[in-house]
Each structure stands twice: as C-alpha cells, then as structure tokens.
Amino acid sequence: MVARGTTTVYKPAQEDTVLEVADLTKNYGSRRAVDAISFRVRKGEIVGFLGPNGAGKSTTLRMITGFLAPSAGRIRVGEVDAVRDPIGARRQIGYMPEGVPLYPEMRVHEYLRYRGELKGIRGRGAIDAALERSLRSAQVEDVRDRIIGQLSKGYRQRVGLADALLADPPLLILDEPTSGLDPNQIRAIRALVRGFAGDKTILLSTHILPEVEALCGRVLIVHKGRLVGEGAPGELRGGRGGVRLLGRGELDSYRAVLEPFDASVKLRREGELVAAELHLEADDAVEEVFRAVAKAGLVLRELRPFKTSLEDVFAALTTDESERSGQSSGEEE
Amino acid sequence: MRAALTIAKREVRSYFVSPIAYVLLVAWVYITGLSFYLLVTWFATNPSTGGSNNPLTMFFGQTVLFWIPLLLFAPVMTMRLFAAERASNTLEPLMTAPVSELSIVLGKYLASLVFWVVLWIPTLLYVWIVSRYGDIDLGVVAASYLGVFGVGLWYMAWGMLASAVASNQVVAAVLGFFVLGAFFVLGIAEFVHYDLTREILGYLSVWSHMADFSKGVVDSRYLVFDLTMATLGVYLTVQVLSWRRISG
Structure with missing residues (x-):
C-alpha cells in the first residue's frame, strides 16, 4: 500500500x-x-x-x-x-x-x-x-x-x-x-x-x-x-586510467616510489619480478612514473598504460559475486 | 472535467477512423432491418394480433432479434476503450498526464455513449416508414428511445469495466458479453419465478424495462436502476485503474 x-x-x-x-x-x-x-x-x-x-x-x-x-x-x-x-x-x-x-x-x-x-x-x-x-x-x-x-x-x-x-x-x-x-x-x-x-x-x-x-x-x-x-x-571511472608495470627489484622500494602517485597502489611479487598497478589522474603522469622509477635505480621490463572504461565499472557493479567468480559475461553492447 | 471532454473527443474520432465502427454499424443496420422487416410482414399477414402492439413497439426490445445482437454488440463497442490502450502502451502517457482517473474514465464513457447514440440513428428510418403507413404516437417513440438510452447508460459502463479488467480486446468483449448476458438471463428469469423473487428479477430485467418504455410507459424505477448501474460501472472502472497503479 x-x-x-x-x-x-x-x-x-x-x-x-x-x-x-x-x-x-x-x-x-x-x-x-x-x-x-x-x-x-x-x-x-x-x-x-x-x-x-x-x-x-x-x-x-x-x-x-x-x-x-x-x-x-x-x-x-x-x-x-x-x-x-x-x-x-x-x-x-x-x-x-x-x-x-x-x-x-x-x-x-x-x-x-x-x-x-x-x-x-x-x-x-x-x-x-x-x-x-x-x-x-x-x-x-x-x-x-x-x-x-x-x-x-x-x-x-x-x-x-x-x-x-x-x-x-x-x-x-x-x-x-x-x-x-x-x-x-x-x-x-x-x-x-x-x-x-x-x-x-x-x-x-x-x-x-x-x-x-x-x-x-x-x-x-x-x-x-x-x-x-x-x-x-569520470568519478566513477576513478580517474582517467592508470599504468601497469613489471620490473626487477624489491617490492618495498617500488611501494616507496609509487605510493606518492596512488596511495592504493597494488603490488605483488611475480617470481623474480614485481608487478604493480596504479591509477593516475592525468595522462602525462605515466612519464612521471617512468622518471621516478628510473631515478630510484629500479629496472623496468614493462610499462603499460591503461584506461578504465565506465564499462568496467558498470560490469563490476552489476555483476554478482557468483557470476564474477565464473566467466565474465560479454553481454554489453 | 475539461480533460474528460478532451479525452471523449479524441476517443470518438478514433472510434470512427477504425473499421470496427463501420463493420458494427453495417451489421447493426442489417440485423435491425431484418428484424423490422419480419415484424412488419408478420403484422401485415396477421392484422388481428395487433392489440396495443405495432411493429415499432415490438421492435424495441420485445424480440430476441433485438437483444441477442445487442448483447453481442455492446461489449464489442466498448472492448477497445482500455484494453487496446493497454496493449499499445498508450495508457501510460494518458495516465501520466495531469488528469484524474475519473476524468479518463468519464471521457471514455462519454465517447462510448456517443457511439451508442449513433448506433440508433439508422433506426429512425423504421419510425419514418411506420409513420408513413399509419399513425404513430411520437410520445411513445420518444419513450422507446429514452428506454434504449437508459439501457445504453449501463451497458456501456459495464462494457467499459470489462475492458479495464481484461488484458486484451478479445477477452474484454467476451467478459463483457458474459456479464451483460448474466444480467439478461437473470432478468428474463422473472418469467419462471413468483412473488418477491419475480419482482426483484423484473427490476433487473432489460426485457421488462424495454417492454414498458416501448409502450410509452416511462417507469422512473427503471431509470433509477440504469443510473445506479451506470454509476457503479464508472466507479468500479476508476477503482480498477487505481488498483492497477498499485499492483503494476
């Protein structure tokens, strides 16, 4: 009623x-x-x-x-x-x-x-x-x-x-x-x-x-x-995108370099290498990241910028936990 | 109530751009013409049976050739009112316009009454034909049409209610037929009952109703019945629309 x-x-x-x-x-x-x-x-x-x-x-x-x-x-x-x-x-x-x-x-x-x-x-x-x-x-x-x-x-x-x-x-x-x-x-x-x-x-x-x-x-x-x-x-996308990198060195030294760019940077060890993913506000920030890493004496193997699309956000928000753990459904237009 | 008139105008126009109105009118003229022809020839070959009746009084409601087509036609006349709008989703823009349910229902009801009146215009021809070959009492004719209008008042209202309840036009027509048919059968059941039951059933009976009016007897109790039933039909239709807003 x-x-x-x-x-x-x-x-x-x-x-x-x-x-x-x-x-x-x-x-x-x-x-x-x-x-x-x-x-x-x-x-x-x-x-x-x-x-x-x-x-x-x-x-x-x-x-x-x-x-x-x-x-x-x-x-x-x-x-x-x-x-x-x-x-x-x-x-x-x-x-x-x-x-x-x-x-x-x-x-x-x-x-x-x-x-x-x-x-x-x-x-x-x-x-x-x-x-x-x-x-x-x-x-x-x-x-x-x-x-x-x-x-x-x-x-x-x-x-x-x-x-x-x-x-x-x-x-x-x-x-x-x-x-x-x-x-x-x-x-x-x-x-x-x-x-x-x-x-x-x-x-x-x-x-x-x-x-x-x-x-x-x-x-x-x-x-x-x-x-x-x-x-x-833009807000929902969480900035314009970010960068994924793969390099040689200690996990903590990467953290020290990357945290100023993105406090919630994700880091993990992949064998001898360190993988990191961080979100950036501006496009040219990728260059800053490269410069900072090089300055710290860390050796990069890979540096790959990416853009978050609203589609990713949408998919993340509107997919059930059960669906997410399974295969991602490609139903979006 | 200005909105009701606006809706009625559009509804009348849409009645007469749809082929169904013309199919109904042609079929109606054919069936009533046949009924009238049969009555005239019967009176012509049996001159002694007249009494207080003549082909016109018999025509208005005292033969099954009058009621059976009417019971079939009335629900078909009203079936589109709401069912068609729901099927085509046009009920949504209508019901989200700043107008009340009552205005919408009254508008559509008014339009169906216009159609009802139009349906009876061709029958004036039979009145004219009888008037050329004998004396007719214009008062009796007026009473007959008043009776017909009274029946229309509630037939259209209950047909409209069927259209508001049903999910599509065919269901609306069938439902309307059963509801009006039930009242009709209940009414003629007066002939097999006695005492109070007979009186109550006679009050419901469109047959007795028209038998009085066609002889020039304007019984106000029947008009009260017509108006009550019409009001009830309109009220229930408004309730159905309100209920649909809640139930989805």
Missing part, C-alpha cells in the same frame, strides 16, 4: 533540488522490483539512470511520473509531494515513456494539440504557441501534418520528445530515449537532449554506456532494484 497520512512538509535540503526520491520501493507480489532507492536531482542537471535490463529503471521512472504507485518511500517533484499529489507532480514533468507509445491514427499536430489540452494548456492561442515551440525544439516541424503511424521510429521518438516539452515542464524524464534507433537517429536525439541542458533538468534511463558518457553529468547505477553506484562518469 501507499504510505499516506504523514503530514511532513518537505523542505528542500538544497534550494535547487528539482527531484528528490527517498527510500523508494516497489513490490510486485513477493518480488521487490525497486528496493529503497534514494537520490536527488538538482536544477539543470542531466542525470543518467543506468542499469541492465530489468534492473528497475522503468519501474522507478514510472513511480516518479505517477503511472505506478510506490509500495513505500517518498517522491518530491519541485515543492510537490508526488505520492500525495500525483497530479500536481505530473504537471511539472515532461515524460517520454519507453518505446514512445503514440496513437498511430492521429496526425502529429492533432496529437500534440490533444496532449496540450490534456496537460491543461488553456485557449487556442496558448496551445498553438506551445505546439509551435515544441515542434521546433524537437525538430519535427516538417512532419506536423503526417500521420504518426507512417513516421519512422526516429521521428516518432522526436514526436514523443515534443510531447514531453509541450507544457514547458522544468523536469524531463526520458525512458530509454534512443533505444531501437539507428546511429544517425541516436546522434540526432542526443544532440537535442544536450540542447535542453541548463534550461531543463533531465533524468534519462539507458542501458547504453556511451550514452551516459555522451550526455550525462552524473550517473546513477541501479542493479536488481538497488542503487549500486553514483557519481560523475
């Missing part, structure tokens, strides 16, 4: 919080699809909601947009408690559901006029103005008179985006905005979304990693209904 009856008035922890989700939980029967997820989205951010299929991304977005009622937890959109006043919350959200369901028999402008009326835009003049603005922002002016069922998937996706933009809401929620599109269409949608940055606050879900790197300032990683990671894509 929905948690009701609490009389808490939410005071935003930070003035510019547009969306706040606390301990959000959804049970389907005995299965827990979303498990106590909490996060906050600030004004102007583009936040990526990242996770494998079935992680609970859509369920979470559907609770925020009011399509589903939470089993427990709180949602605040702007100043509105979305659990107690779902309609008030929905007024501030432009939502593009997964797969962008539209009425195929309608023309684009008919559909958007209908949606404008539903969203409470009053008067012909106001609806026309909103229609023109959103057609332009979503770049679908050229298909305004076409029947939706005859549009390509890329265009349909943009019509969905135009719908989300209609009432000029502060918060856009886009569920898998580029799924099923070809690379050109994906580029077009991403360019559009990037264009909204600053003006709108955007929460988008995806299971495509490059998308997050391309679009989002911050990532929330969900797995099995839980939030397992959060941060800027």
Whole structure:
C-alpha cells in the first residue's frame, strides 16, 4: 500500500533540488522490483539512470511520473509531494515513456494539440504557441501534418520528445530515449537532449554506456532494484586510467616510489619480478612514473598504460559475486 | 472535467477512423432491418394480433432479434476503450498526464455513449416508414428511445469495466458479453419465478424495462436502476485503474 497520512512538509535540503526520491520501493507480489532507492536531482542537471535490463529503471521512472504507485518511500517533484499529489507532480514533468507509445491514427499536430489540452494548456492561442515551440525544439516541424503511424521510429521518438516539452515542464524524464534507433537517429536525439541542458533538468534511463558518457553529468547505477553506484562518469571511472608495470627489484622500494602517485597502489611479487598497478589522474603522469622509477635505480621490463572504461565499472557493479567468480559475461553492447 | 471532454473527443474520432465502427454499424443496420422487416410482414399477414402492439413497439426490445445482437454488440463497442490502450502502451502517457482517473474514465464513457447514440440513428428510418403507413404516437417513440438510452447508460459502463479488467480486446468483449448476458438471463428469469423473487428479477430485467418504455410507459424505477448501474460501472472502472497503479 501507499504510505499516506504523514503530514511532513518537505523542505528542500538544497534550494535547487528539482527531484528528490527517498527510500523508494516497489513490490510486485513477493518480488521487490525497486528496493529503497534514494537520490536527488538538482536544477539543470542531466542525470543518467543506468542499469541492465530489468534492473528497475522503468519501474522507478514510472513511480516518479505517477503511472505506478510506490509500495513505500517518498517522491518530491519541485515543492510537490508526488505520492500525495500525483497530479500536481505530473504537471511539472515532461515524460517520454519507453518505446514512445503514440496513437498511430492521429496526425502529429492533432496529437500534440490533444496532449496540450490534456496537460491543461488553456485557449487556442496558448496551445498553438506551445505546439509551435515544441515542434521546433524537437525538430519535427516538417512532419506536423503526417500521420504518426507512417513516421519512422526516429521521428516518432522526436514526436514523443515534443510531447514531453509541450507544457514547458522544468523536469524531463526520458525512458530509454534512443533505444531501437539507428546511429544517425541516436546522434540526432542526443544532440537535442544536450540542447535542453541548463534550461531543463533531465533524468534519462539507458542501458547504453556511451550514452551516459555522451550526455550525462552524473550517473546513477541501479542493479536488481538497488542503487549500486553514483557519481560523475569520470568519478566513477576513478580517474582517467592508470599504468601497469613489471620490473626487477624489491617490492618495498617500488611501494616507496609509487605510493606518492596512488596511495592504493597494488603490488605483488611475480617470481623474480614485481608487478604493480596504479591509477593516475592525468595522462602525462605515466612519464612521471617512468622518471621516478628510473631515478630510484629500479629496472623496468614493462610499462603499460591503461584506461578504465565506465564499462568496467558498470560490469563490476552489476555483476554478482557468483557470476564474477565464473566467466565474465560479454553481454554489453 | 475539461480533460474528460478532451479525452471523449479524441476517443470518438478514433472510434470512427477504425473499421470496427463501420463493420458494427453495417451489421447493426442489417440485423435491425431484418428484424423490422419480419415484424412488419408478420403484422401485415396477421392484422388481428395487433392489440396495443405495432411493429415499432415490438421492435424495441420485445424480440430476441433485438437483444441477442445487442448483447453481442455492446461489449464489442466498448472492448477497445482500455484494453487496446493497454496493449499499445498508450495508457501510460494518458495516465501520466495531469488528469484524474475519473476524468479518463468519464471521457471514455462519454465517447462510448456517443457511439451508442449513433448506433440508433439508422433506426429512425423504421419510425419514418411506420409513420408513413399509419399513425404513430411520437410520445411513445420518444419513450422507446429514452428506454434504449437508459439501457445504453449501463451497458456501456459495464462494457467499459470489462475492458479495464481484461488484458486484451478479445477477452474484454467476451467478459463483457458474459456479464451483460448474466444480467439478461437473470432478468428474463422473472418469467419462471413468483412473488418477491419475480419482482426483484423484473427490476433487473432489460426485457421488462424495454417492454414498458416501448409502450410509452416511462417507469422512473427503471431509470433509477440504469443510473445506479451506470454509476457503479464508472466507479468500479476508476477503482480498477487505481488498483492497477498499485499492483503494476
């Protein structure tokens, strides 16, 4: 059941919080699809909601947009408690559901006029103005008179985006905005979304990693209904990469040289040699490492820079212990 | 309630761009035409059997040729309302727009009533035909149509409920047929019962209902029944939608 009856008035922890989700939980029967997820989205951010299929991304977005009622937890959109006043919350959200369901028999402008009326835009003049603005922002002016069922998937996706933009809401929620599109269409949608940055606050879900790197300032990683990671894509990667080296000498002398670069350097003995792996903040730090090692009189056999990808982080966070100990699954796109 | 009108408008338009509306209308005109033709020829060859009846009073609800097609048609008219939207996922953008469940349900209900009214427009032809060859009482005709509208009020509401419960259109139609059929059978069971049971069943009976109205007897108890059932159907549909938000 929905948690009701609490009389808490939410005071935003930070003035510019547009969306706040606390301990959000959804049970389907005995299965827990979303498990106590909490996060906050600030004004102007583009936040990526990242996770494998079935992680609970859509369920979470559907609770925020009011399509589903939470089993427990709180949602605040702007100043509105979305659990107690779902309609008030929905007024501030432009939502593009997964797969962008539209009425195929309608023309684009008919559909958007209908949606404008539903969203409470009053008067012909106001609806026309909103229609023109959103057609332009979503770049679908050229298909305004076409029947939706005859549009390509890329265009349909943009019509969905135009719908989300209609009432000029502060918060856009886009569920898998580029799924099923070809690379050109994906580029077009991403360019559009990037264009909204600053003006709108955007929460988008995806299971495509490059998308997050391309679009989002911050990532929330969900797995099995839980939030397992959060941060800027760069932060999550833990710097830009690092270096692996193999050399002759004492383990402790390597530690002394390398710890200034990375306090958590990993060292181990491999026969007569010492292997080390350390993370570095800057690309040119590799040269510094080489210089430092040489200066200490240690002899290197191998020095190999590497880059951590977000994919590694994602795989590490969303793979079970049991899976990890087995073979690594190569399912990522 | 402005949202309900917006939804009703779109729903009516989508009714009439779908082929099913025309298939239904053509079949309906054919079946009612046949029924009317049979009644007229029967009265023409048996002039003494008239009494207070004429082909029109018989047409409105006193033959199985009226009820069987109607019991089949009504659920087909309402089956798409929610089931089709759920199948195509368009229920999600609808239910995440800033409108209440009640507005959505009333909008769709209103649209189905418009379709119900449209269904009866062709039957005005039969009224016109009878009026050319004999005297008709316009009051009786008006009462007949009022009765038909009353039946539609709750047939559409319960058909809509079936559509909200069912997972797809076919299931919605079948479920609607069984629910309306159950009420129908319960109603005509009045003829095999006595006393209080008979009175209660007669109150439920669309057959007795239309028998009164088609003779020009406007029984307000039947209108109260229609409105109660319609309200209940709308209320339950809203509950189903709310429940689906919780159950997923």
